[in-house]
Amino acid sequence: MKISNVRTRVFEWKGHTVPPTAHFCSNAMDELWDKGDSMGTFRFHGWTTVEIETDTGLVGLGNVALAPRIAKAIIDQYLAPLVIGQDPFDYEYLWQRMYRSTHAWGRKGIGMAAISGVDIAIWDIMGKAVGQPVFKLLGGRTKEKIPCYASKLYRTDLKSMQEEAQSYLDQGFTAMKMRFGYGPKDGPTGMRANLDSVAAVREVIGEDVDLMLECYMGWNLEYTKRMLPKLERFQPRWLEEPVLADDIDGYAELNRLTSIPISGGEHEFTHYGFRQLLEKRAVSVVQYDTNRVGGITAARKINAIAESFSVPVIPHAGQMHNYHLTMATLASPMAEFFPVHDVEIGNELFYYLFEGDPEPVDGFLDLDDETPGLGLTLNERYFDQFHITE
Ligand SMILES: O=C(O)C(=O)C[C@@H](O)CO
Numbered sequence: 001m002k003i004s005n006v007r008t009r010v011f012e013w014k015g016h017t018v019p020p021t022a023h024f025c026s027n028a029m030d031e032l033w034d035k036g037d038s039m040g041t042f043r044f045h046g047w048t049t050v051e052i053e054t055d056t057g058l059v060g061l062g063n064v065a066l067a068p069r070i071a072k073a074i075i076d077q078y079l080a081p082l083v084i085g086q087d088p089f090d091y092e093y094l095w096q097r098m099y100r101s102t103h104a105w106g107r108k109g110i111g112m113a114a115i116s117g118v119d120i121a122i123w124d125i126m127g128k129a130v131g132q133p134v135f136k137l138l139g140g141r142t143k144e145k146i147p148c149y150a151s152k153l154y155r156t157d158l159k160s161m162q163e164e165a166q167s168y169l170d171q172g173f174t175a176m177k178m179r180f181g182y183g184p185k186d187g188p189t190g191m192r193a194n195l196d197s198v199a200a201v202r203e204v205i206g207e208d209v210d211l212m213l214e215c216y217m218g219w220n221l222e223y224t225k226r227m228l229p230k231l232e233r234f235q236p237r238w239l240e241e242p243v244l245a246d247d248i249d250g251y252a253e254l255n256r257l258t259s260i261p262i263s264g265g266e267h268e269f270t271h272y273g274f275r276q277l278l279e280k281r282a283v284s285v286v287q288y289d290t291n292r293v294g295g296i297t298a299a300r301k302i303n304a305i306a307e308s309f310s311v312p313v314i315p316h317a318g319q320m321h322n323y324h325l326t327m328a329t330l331a332s333p334m335a336e337f338f339p340v341h342d343v344e345i346g347n348e349l350f351y352y353l354f355e356g357d358p359e360p361v362d363g364f365l366d367l368d369d370e371t372p373g374l375g376l377t378l379n380e381r382y383f384d385q386f387h388i389t390e
């Protein structure tokens with residue numbers, strides 16, 4: 001079997017979006033004097049799809065969620081010529097071919113995200129070719145079902161956050177993630193507002209529900225050090241991405257300081273990047289996203305390294321490319337789940353573009369043993385609400 005064609009498309013949402021309010025989610029722009037629309041750079045309102053065809057008529061579907069027009073250009077100009085004419089089962093060779101030939105500029109960021117999209121499509125083809133779900137090629141079923149946590153709870157008024165938290169309890173979730181709205185520039189008042197929001201959510205969910213706290217790189221080392229002792233009484237499951245992804249020593253320092261597990265990796269790339277994070281004991285929870293980190297070929301290597309450090313892997317974002325790895329990996333105890341709702345920050349856009357993701361029932365997801373590949377197709381129902389570039 002040979003790869004005969006690589007088709008990329010960019011889908012940019014032009015439908016209704018819910019505008020985020022001020023202090024919606026702390027993020028890396030917050031420390032600048034002119035924040036402007038600070039969440040602007042962190043919205044995901046576009047996606048690149050990668051459809052890889054074979055001479056046997058199979059089509060594998062991959063995707064990239066970062067900088068979609070650039071991802072498309074990289075795949076069209078650089079990566080497609082490297083995989084066309086090749087056997088998709090030579091996936092390790094193809095990954096190395098893409099990685100090494102783009103090494104001067106591709107190792108991290110959008111170069112690696114583009115490689116991820118191609119790699120995910122190749123794994124989809126392999127599953128379809130042998131008539132097996134991808135998780136069966138990765139180690140098979142390590143759990144009866146995948147526990148998942150509801151991930152939204154952006155900072156709004158406390159009553160709305162409490163109602164939202166209650167709605168996840170009502171749906172059967174026993175774990176959820178909330179976002180902070182304030183950071184170093186907001187002073188003691190912001191610090192108090194951050195603590196009040198955690199207290200408000202804890203008040204509703206009690207002590208027996210896992211609560212994850214997301215900073216999205218909107219804090220700094222000094223601020224985080226001051227926050228950690230104040231947060232300990234809420235017993236969070238983890239504190240996520242407190243500082244910039246590049247400050248690996250900062251992560252390591254924080255992780256040593258506190259009983260709260262520090263999590264990260266959503267903005268890290270390849271097994272080389274994660275080896276560094278793990279060797280430095282910088283994170284207590286690994287959170288790569290398969291469609292950024294180097295695809296399934298890189299993610300499975302990271303899983304093996306993390307297992308050897310006894311660090312759990314709980315990928316960013318849920319979604320099928322991550323769920324298959326989570327199902328096949330004992331070191332992955334649960335998955336993130338973005339609740340389905342109107343398009344807002346863009347995490348939920350996946351459901352408008354793709355079909356096939358399992359719906360959680362009582363806080364658990366399952367994957368079908370009979371659906372070959374990743375089990376994902378394009379959802380044409382909303383195509384008229386996207387600007388589509390071939
Ligand atoms: O879900 C996460 O971990 C994210 O970082 C999502 C991002 O949109 C910030 O909330």
Ligand SMILES: [Mg+2]
Pocket residue numbers: 214216240241266316
């Ligand atoms: Mg995150």
